[in-house]
């Protein structure tokens with residue numbers, strides 16, 4: 001299998017952590033791409049019309065995107081209901097947490113583009129503040145979740161979202177008012193899957 005990859009993307013990391021947890025990372029070849037919304041990658045666009053990463057070419061030539069679909073596919077290859085819990089309360093909790101974490105990643109990546117790509121004179125302060133409000137409110141909600149000891153698509157996504165905030169929004173100081181979440185991340189980050197996929201400082 002071939003995964004379109006960028007080391008800074010939290011969505012790609014989520015797929016790689018999932019593969020690692022399922023014992024499948026050795027079956028995935030990484031194809032590095034550099035892209036932004038204003039400089040798309042043509043080879044990737046030929047496989048994913050949205051031109052976004054992650055995209056996975058499976059063994060039979062099918063292309064899957066985006067991260068929730070790829071992660072569920074990998075889970076099915078590993079027998080199913082390992083990273084995505086079986087139908088029931090735990091599954092809904094995991095899916096809701098995945099949506100919350102993916103929302104943090106979306107807001108953070110969009111804000112990153114706003115801060116680094118958009119010409120200074122076109123920047124829209126209220127829009128960026130709205131994205132940061134989403135991130136902060138979601139983090140406050142996560143501070144009250146019981147995450148300890150749970151490894152599923154929900155907690156994997158949360159760890160990757162927090163890792164991206166550390167990479168790109170360290171000045172935000174998210175740990176200050178969220179000590180439980182900070183302690184949880186410190187512990188879960190010791191797992192080989194998260195340690196092996198930590199984004200490089202850049």
Ligand code: BEZ
Pocket residue numbers: 006008009010035109112168
């Ligand atoms: C980043 O450099 O922050 C980034 C790169 C690829 C996808 C998302 C974010």
